[in-house]
Amino acid sequence: MSAQRVVLITGASSGVGQATAQLLSRHGFKVFGTSRHSATAESASAVEMLPLDVRMDDSVRACVEYVLNRGGRLDVLINNAGYELAGALEELSSEEARAQFETNFFGVVRMVDAVLPLMRRQKSGHIVNVSSLSGLSAIPFLGIYSASRFALEGYTEALRHEVKPFNIHASMTEAGFLKTPMMHHRQLGANRIAEYEPWRQRALDAIRANEEKGPGPEVVAETLLEIVSSKHPRLRYLIGGQAKTVTRLRRFLPAGMYEYGVRRTFSI
Numbered sequence: 001m002s003a004q005r006v007v008l009i010t011g012a013s014s015g016v017g018q019a020t021a022q023l024l025s026r027h028g029f030k031v032f033g034t035s036r037h038s039a040t041a042e043s044a045s046a047v048e049m050l051p052l053d054v055r056m057d058d059s060v061r062a063c064v065e066y067v068l069n070r071g072g073r074l075d076v077l078i079n080n081a082g083y084e085l086a087g088a089l090e091e092l093s094s095e096e097a098r099a100q101f102e103t104n105f106f107g108v109v110r111m112v113d114a115v116l117p118l119m120r121r122q123k124s125g126h127i128v129n130v131s132s133l134s135g136l137s138a139i140p141f142l143g144i145y146s147a148s149r150f151a152l153e154g155y156t157e158a159l160r161h162e163v164k165p166f167n168i169h170a171s172m173t174e175a176g177f178l179k180t181p182m183m184h185h186r187q188l189g190a191n192r193i194a195e196y197e198p199w200r201q202r203a204l205d206a207i208r209a210n211e212e213k214g215p216g217p218e219v220v221a222e223t224l225l226e227i228v229s230s231k232h233p234r235l236r237y238l239i240g241g242q243a244k245t246v247t248r249l250r251r252f253l254p255a256g257m258y259e260y261g262v263r264r265t266f267s268i
């Protein structure tokens with residue numbers, strides 16, 4: 001086995017995961033990407049695509065075992081797989097909320113549980129969780145999605161302390177709105193309450209407009225390259241002007257003024 005560093009990226013069939021897989025591969029990493037669907041264009045490139053559904057224990061176990069057998073080790077896990085559930089909180093069922101957490105939060109928990117024994121044995125490793133600005137400042141009508149990202153923030157912060165003695169790093173990225181395929185397959189809750197309609201529509205239109213003018217997934221890929229190349233990676237990496245401005249405003253503005261700004265941003 002060569003000294004090539006081995007990376008596993010969940011959800012590498014499109015958007016951030018795909019851009020990151022290609023970039024890291026071009027920079028000499030041995031990259032394994034994943035998708036729930038077999039045979040993607042990536043299979044023909046240097047990125048080896050594996051089947052994975054982060055909601056299923058067996059699928060996670062099989063994926064990590066495969067990487068270990070093929071790569072001999074695992075240096076970096078990038079937990080990127082995720083989707084967005086939209087709708088007023090009152091409209092969303094607990095099943096829909098649970099399904100969102102099953103992928104966006106417990107999917108990460110499953111992956112981390114699967115790789116930590118191996119990384120502890122190696123006495124090295126780096127886990128990077130792709131969080132979001134919505135994990136620091138909640139987005140109306142993306143409330144359950146935001147909650148899944150807030151959960152990921154707390155989880156990653158604690159994880160970082162716990163695995164430090166084993167020379168394992170934990171980091172996360174927080175990007176604002178991006179222009180990726182995610183905006184085209186946002187899942188809307190099945191139940192609609194007419195009273196929310198005008199606000200829901202205005203908020204979703206504002207979200208779409210923000211995504212349309214947002215940067216592409218490459219900005220996150222560039223930061224992920226920086227993170228996995230760093231000897232002393234930080235916990236948090238804010239990505240893009242929007243994430244930096246919003247976190248600064250939240251810190252320095254009086255709470256009421258900040259909330260007013262959020263409502264204006266989302267036209268509600």
Ligand SMILES: NC(=O)c1ccc[n+]([C@@H]2O[C@H](COP(=O)([O-])OP(=O)(O)OC[C@H]3O[C@@H](n4cnc5c(N)ncnc54)[C@H](OP(=O)(O)O)[C@@H]3O)[C@@H](O)[C@H]2O)c1
Pocket residue numbers: 010011012013014015016017034035036037052053054055080081082083103130131132133174175176177178179180181182183211217
């Ligand atoms: N787009 C944004 O504005 C934005 C901003 C900040 C953070 N993020 C975060 O960035 C990450 C990537 O988002 P993106 O914008 O690149 O979206 P995307 O293009 O829709 O990519 C999502 C990826 O997740 C995979 N995925 C979804 N459910 C999965 C599951 N159950 N098991 C395994 N893989 C699954 C998909 O793969 P398959 O369908 O092929 O399985 C796909 O490759 C997400 O975690 C998102 O929360 C996005």
